[in-house]
Amino acid sequence: MxxxxxxxxxxxxxxxxxDQIQAKFNADIYPVEPEKAYGGFLSSVARVVGEKISKKSPALKTAVSDFAPYDIVFIGFPVWAGTVPDFMQTYIRKANLxxxxxxxxxxASTTGKESSLKTLKALLPDSTITDYFYTNSRQPADVQTWLDGIK
Ligand SMILES: Cc1cc2nc3c(=O)[nH]c(=O)nc-3n(C[C@H](O)[C@H](O)[C@H](O)COP(=O)(O)O)c2cc1C
Structure with missing residues (x-):
């Protein structure tokens, strides 16, 4: 795989x-960055709110990779404003998956489990989404158990 x-x-x-996924599956790892990095918590929240209001998603610094050689693509993100951060949505949309x-x-800290999955399903209508993992700081889920269950 x-x-x-x-x-x-x-x-x-x-x-x-x-990093745990990479270690377990010997995966190639592709960090994604927005063109202009986000600052601290409050300034990031303010910026995200502004981006939502103006409907302006930030540009990407990272070029979209070619995923043709891969059987499985793991996609990870922090929940922002209840769902997948806008620039990650842009990346997913541009990638051929x-x-x-x-x-x-x-x-996440508390929210966004179902809404993030719903967003991903809409972004990836022709992909097969399996083994969705969600954890938050209030009720942490066990990463190792999840990884061990992936077949
Ligand atoms: C701009 C911003 C928006 C966030 N929005 C949410 C949210 O809607 N729901 C939630 O549970 N956590 C929210 N969080 C908390 C992050 O999802 C959480 O801290 C996450 O685990 C951080 O992951 P990271 O260290 O990989 O960036 C937000 C954090 C930031 C900076």
Whole structure:
């Protein structure tokens, strides 16, 4: 099984899971960055709210990779404003993931489990989404158990 991990992480929570996936599946890892990095928590929240109001999604710094060689693509992100961050949505939309098996993983403080999955399903109508993992700081889910269950 040839695996890729695509993820964004501002403060390292999502990255820790990405690194565990890489170690377990010997995956190639592709961090995604917006053109202009986000700052601290409050300034990021203010910026995201502004982007939602103006309907302006930030540009990407990262070029979209070619996922043709992979059997599985893991996609990781922190929940922002209840769902997948806008620039990650842009990345997913631009990537050619049709026909691929996608395993999403999301981290949050409390919300966004079902809404993130719904967003992903809309973005990836021609992919097969399996083994969705969601964890939040209030009720952390076990990463190793999840990884061990992926067949
Ligand atoms: C701009 C912004 C918006 C956020 N929105 C939400 C949210 O809607 N729901 C939630 O549960 N957590 C929210 N969070 C918290 C993050 O999802 C959470 O801290 C995540 O685990 C951080 O992952 P990271 O360290 O990989 O960036 C938000 C954080 C930021 C910075």
């Amino acid at each position: 040839k695996c890729a991990v695509v993820y964004y992480s501002k403060t390292g929570v999502t990255k820790r899971i990405a 049709a026909g691929k098996r996608i395993i999403p993983f999301a981290t």
